[in-house]
Amino acid sequence: xxxxxxxxxxxxxxxxxxxxxxxxxxxxxxxxxxxxxxxxxxxxxxxxxxxxxxxxxxxxxxxxxxxxxxxxxxxxxxxxxxxxxxxxxxxxxxxxxxxxxxxxxxxxxxxxxxxxxxxxxxxxxxxxxxxxxxxxxxxxxxxxxxxxxxxxxxxxxxxxxxxxxxxxxxxxxxxxxxxxxxxx
Amino acid sequence: xxxxxxxxxxxxxxxxxxxxxxxxxxxxxxxxxxxxxxxxxxxxxxxxxxxxxxxxxxxxxxxxxxxxxxxxxxxxxxxxxxxxxxxxxxxxxxxxxxxxxxxxxxxxxxxxxxxxxxxxxxxxxxxxxxxxxxxxxxxxxxxxxxxxxxxxxxxxxxxxxxxxxxxxxxxxxxxxxxxxxxxx
Numbered sequence: 001x002x003x004x005x006x007x008x009x010x011x012x013x014x015x016x017x018x019x020x021x022x023x024x025x026x027x028x029x030x031x032x033x034x035x036x037x038x039x040x041x042x043x044x045x046x047x048x049x050x051x052x053x054x055x056x057x058x059x060x061x062x063x064x065x066x067x068x069x070x071x072x073x074x075x076x077x078x079x080x081x082x083x084x085x086x087x088x089x090x091x092x093x094x095x096x097x098x099x100x101x102x103x104x105x106x107x108x109x110x111x112x113x114x115x116x117x118x119x120x121x122x123x124x125x126x127x128x129x130x131x132x133x134x135x136x137x138x139x140x141x142x143x144x145x146x147x148x149x150x151x152x153x154x155x156x157x158x159x160x161x162x163x164x165x166x167x168x169x170x171x172x173x174x175x176x177x178x179x180x181x182x183x184x
Numbered sequence: 185x186x187x188x189x190x191x192x193x194x195x196x197x198x199x200x201x202x203x204x205x206x207x208x209x210x211x212x213x214x215x216x217x218x219x220x221x222x223x224x225x226x227x228x229x230x231x232x233x234x235x236x237x238x239x240x241x242x243x244x245x246x247x248x249x250x251x252x253x254x255x256x257x258x259x260x261x262x263x264x265x266x267x268x269x270x271x272x273x274x275x276x277x278x279x280x281x282x283x284x285x286x287x288x289x290x291x292x293x294x295x296x297x298x299x300x301x302x303x304x305x306x307x308x309x310x311x312x313x314x315x316x317x318x319x320x321x322x323x324x325x326x327x328x329x330x331x332x333x334x335x336x337x338x339x340x341x342x343x344x345x346x347x348x349x350x351x352x353x354x355x356x357x358x359x360x361x362x363x364x365x366x367x368x
Contacts, residue, residue: 046266
C-alpha cells in the first residue's frame with residue numbers, strides 16, 4: 001500500500017487497488033458493490049471489475065443488456081461503487097456516471113471473453129423473469145445481449161478505520177483530484 | 185448453510201447468516217453495504233449489523249445522527265442492503281424502509297455500547313466537515329449524536345453463483361415471504 005497518511009499516497013492507493021482488483025479475483029476491489037437508482041428506490045448489487053484507466057478516470061464492468069441495472073443506468077447514469085477491505089479496514093467509495101456500450105462498440109471486450117464467460121450473456125428467459133424451478137433457465141451466449149458499463153469517476157472517497165481515530169479523504173475531478181481531509 | 189436448493193431453505197439461510205453476522209465480525213453479513221438516495225444520486229457505504237429480528241422482519245445499525253446517511257434516510261426511507269459472500273459465492277440483497285431512532289428511544293442501545301464504542305458518536309467537527317489534517321478531529325462521545333437505524337425488510341433476494349448455472353430467488357413481505365425463483 002502507498003503512504004496512506006498523505007493525500008497523494010491515499011489516491012495512489014485507491015488506483016493501485018483498482019488495478020490489482022481487475023486481475024486478482026481474491027481482492028475486495030474485484031467485486032465492488034454498484035449502487036444505482038431504481039424505480040422503487042436505491043438498488044445495489046455486486047459487479048466484477050473488468051478494466052481500469054487512471055488517465056481517463058474510468059472503470060468498466062460487463063452486464064447482460066437486459067438486466068435491471070442497465071435500464072436503471074440508462075434512466076439515471078449516476079452511480080456509486082463501494083469497496084470494503086475488511087483486512088485493511090479501508091473503505092473506497094467511487095462516484096461515477098455510466099455509459100452503456102453495446103453492439104459493435106462492445107466487440108473488443110466480447111472478443112476477449114472466454115467461451116464459458118460468454119454463456120453468462122443472453123440466457124433465456126431474460127434476467128429477473130419468474131421461473132418454476134432454477135433449471136428452467138438456459139444460459140447464453142448471445143452477443144446481442146452483451147453490454148459494457150463504463151463509469152467516468154467524478155469523486156473518490158476513502159475511509160480508513162484506525163483504533164485511535166478514523167481517517168477520511170475526498171478527491172474530486174472538479175478540483176483536479178487534489179483532495180482534502182474530512183471528519184470521519 | 186440450510187438447504188439452499190429449496191425456497192424455504194434459502195430464506196432460512198439468509199436469516200441464519202444475518203443472525204451470525206451480528207455476533208461474528210469475520211462474516212460478510214457483519215458489514216453489509218447500505219445504499220440510499222442522496223441529493224446527488226445513489227450513495228453507498230459499509231455499515232455494521234447490530235441486531236436482527238426475524239419475527240419483526242427488522243435489522244438495526246448505528247450511526248452518528250449528523251451523518252449524511254441519516255439525512256438521506258429521513259428524506260427517503262427506502263434503502264437496499266447488499267451482502268456479498270465471496271467464499272460461498274452468495275449474494276444477499278435486502279430492501280428495507282428505515283426509521284431513525286434517537287434520544288430516549290435509543291437509550292437501550294446506547295447503554296449496551298462499550299465506552300470505547302461510544303466515542304465514535306458525537307465527534308467534533310461533525311462527519312464530512314473539511315479538516316486541515318486528520319488530527320484536527322476529536323472523538324466523542326456525545327449521547328445526543330447517537331442514532332439507531334432500524335430497517336423493516338420488504339424484499340429479500342438471493343443470487344447463488346454456480347459453475348453450471350446461477351440461481352436467483354426473490355421473497356417479499358407482500359407474499360408472506362413464500363418466494364419464487366427468478367432468472368439469474
